[in-house]
Amino acid sequence: MADFFLQNQDIIYIVILSILLGIEVISNVPAILHTPLMSGANAIHGVVIIGAIIVMGHAQSGDYLALILGFLAVLLGTLNVVGGFVVTNRMLEMFKKKKG
Amino acid sequence: MSKFLLELSYLIGSITFILGLKMLGSPDSARKGNLVAAAGMVLAIAGTVLFHEKDGQSIGNIPWILAAMGIGTIIGWFMAMKVKLTAMPQMVSFFNGMGGACAAIISLVEYHSHPEGSAGYLLIVYLGLVIGSVSFSGSIVAFGKLDEKIKDFGGRYLTYLNLGLLALIFTVLGIAVATPDMLGGSALWILLGLSTLYGILFVLPIGGADMPVVISLLNSFTGMAAAFGGFLYHNQVMLTGGILVGSAGTILTVLMCKAMNRSLLNVIIGSFGGGGASGAAAGGDQTVREISLTDSAILCAYAGKVCIVPGYGLAVAQAQHICHELEKKLEDKGVEVYYAIHPVAGRMPGHMNVLLAEADVPYPKLVEMEEANPNMPNTDVVIVVGANDVVNPAAENDPGSPIYGMPVLKVWDAKNTIVLKRSMRAGYAGIENELFFLPKTKMLFGDAKDTLQKLVAELKDL
Numbered sequence: 001m002a003d004f005f006l007q008n009q010d011i012i013y014i015v016i017l018s019i020l021l022g023i024e025v026i027s028n029v030p031a032i033l034h035t036p037l038m039s040g041a042n043a044i045h046g047v048v049i050i051g052a053i054i055v056m057g058h059a060q061s062g063d064y065l066a067l068i069l070g071f072l073a074v075l076l077g078t079l080n081v082v083g084g085f086v087v088t089n090r091m092l093e094m095f096k097k098k099k100g
Numbered sequence: 101m102s103k104f105l106l107e108l109s110y111l112i113g114s115i116t117f118i119l120g121l122k123m124l125g126s127p128d129s130a131r132k133g134n135l136v137a138a139a140g141m142v143l144a145i146a147g148t149v150l151f152h153e154k155d156g157q158s159i160g161n162i163p164w165i166l167a168a169m170g171i172g173t174i175i176g177w178f179m180a181m182k183v184k185l186t187a188m189p190q191m192v193s194f195f196n197g198m199g200g201a202c203a204a205i206i207s208l209v210e211y212h213s214h215p216e217g218s219a220g221y222l223l224i225v226y227l228g229l230v231i232g233s234v235s236f237s238g239s240i241v242a243f244g245k246l247d248e249k250i251k252d253f254g255g256r257y258l259t260y261l262n263l264g265l266l267a268l269i270f271t272v273l274g275i276a277v278a279t280p281d282m283l284g285g286s287a288l289w290i291l292l293g294l295s296t297l298y299g300i301l302f303v304l305p306i307g308g309a310d311m312p313v314v315i316s317l318l319n320s321f322t323g324m325a326a327a328f329g330g331f332l333y334h335n336q337v338m339l340t341g342g343i344l345v346g347s348a349g350t351i352l353t354v355l356m357c358k359a360m361n362r363s364l365l366n367v368i369i370g371s372f373g374g375g376g377a378s379g380a381a382a383g384g385d386q387t388v389r390e391i392s393l394t395d396s397a398i399l400c401a402y403a404g405k406v407c408i409v410p411g412y413g414l415a416v417a418q419a420q421h422i423c424h425e426l427e428k429k430l431e432d433k434g435v436e437v438y439y440a441i442h443p444v445a446g447r448m449p450g451h452m453n454v455l456l457a458e459a460d461v462p463y464p465k466l467v468e469m470e471e472a473n474p475n476m477p478n479t480d481v482v483i484v485v486g487a488n489d490v491v492n493p494a495a496e497n498d499p500g501s502p503i504y505g506m507p508v509l510k511v512w513d514a515k516n517t518i519v520l521k522r523s524m525r526a527g528y529a530g531i532e533n534e535l536f537f538l539p540k541t542k543m544l545f546g547d548a549k550d551t552l553q554k555l556v557a558e559l560k561d562l
Contacts, residue, residue, distance in 0.1 A: 018344050021118060026351045030127075034356070034450040035453075037121075037125060037352065041348055042199070043141075043195075044141070045196075045319070047113075048322070048326035048329055050148045051202075051203070051338060053145065054148065055206050055210060056165050057159030057165060061160075069208060071164055072205060075171055077198070080196070081176070083176035085137070086176065086181060087180045087192060088124075089131065092131040094454060
């Protein structure tokens, strides 16, 4: 227990602070922005694509299972990122139009 | 040096995610916030491709990675640009599922390449797989349900089955981590199968009215799955990004549940609308009062204050523009018009706001429920456009109703209520609405867009 804590101290800090930040950032948001916010958060967790790139980037050349799945993972991750940000932008565009 | 540049790109990426999310929380900066987060994402991805090293080896297979990203970009861009605004919720759900699938595949390949490791390593790999798979299959079912390709299904027995399945997943997970030799490599496939099945069965019985909560919950699941990837590779940007979304998503889910006065547990295992609760019996032989278009137009035109209550029917009929036109016509006649927005009207929180914003309805006209309710008694006419469960009095006075306790718009306090509806069918929650039988309520049957168009035409003639 003590060893685990000391070894992973920095990660534990990151986790706790990120959780608090997430809560802080989302509180007091008007209901009208809940949908775009959810959509934006949806795009941000597309960061999982970085894991896919690492997996694909270090797959051995003969390892077809890893290569095929890695390729698929990068593709799906990109879908999440690109689709997520573009959809969010489209939603927010409508809010902007009226202001001008 | 490359290590430094990589970590720098991750640091900047993490900061943009936090700032982006913060900026998304206020109308003026929201659009910029989205772009800031997107820029940070591009930077972190580019940093990974260029500078990531493992055991002294830099990223290989770059042509393939670029090809996959290219295809993904084209498809994602195309889908996101083509989708109709009314179909946004299912699109978000779909993209969320893709992220979940991505996380699950990472775990699969990671285990395939390194089947041996500490208990902590195995736990992270398995958890990433389980959460990613649940998020994937759950999101796809949610997508299908919102798109009305998949019908509501299930009942009590499914709740018990799901609880059993969940217990089984945790048992297998525990065994696989504690005694890796017992199940060996098959643990991974068993968990994949069980989790995918659980995702499907978990979302299947949940009614459409609760879909916003489910999508938000699955969204935070994918965030957590991404964070497990961050643990796996000691990757800071995946950690911060994933956890940020995980915690923000959870809070957003709780906020939505609060708006419906229900607990999260109740949403998940309550299987809303499946039970055919007591309220349904009351409808039977009661009569409704129909009203003609001309009468409706006259009623509205000579009113002092008119309130429009939009619901999912407005989205389905794409009636937001004509709704705005009706509002303008009435204002020309000196009528005060406002929109009362229930926090969970539509299939996503804020769904109605987005739609009405598209039709150029000015912000100040959209009134939230807490403000709208005290105003109802001095409103002359309420026009309910395709809303049902959010204006159901059973939520206030029928303890046997599945929606009892949910705050609703008290449209029955107004002097008159006109309900635009396609038919007498029950709402998405599958329960009868007492409102339609009240003496002050008049029904105007037909497609929302069509009816509103005719109503505007009638107003012109007055």
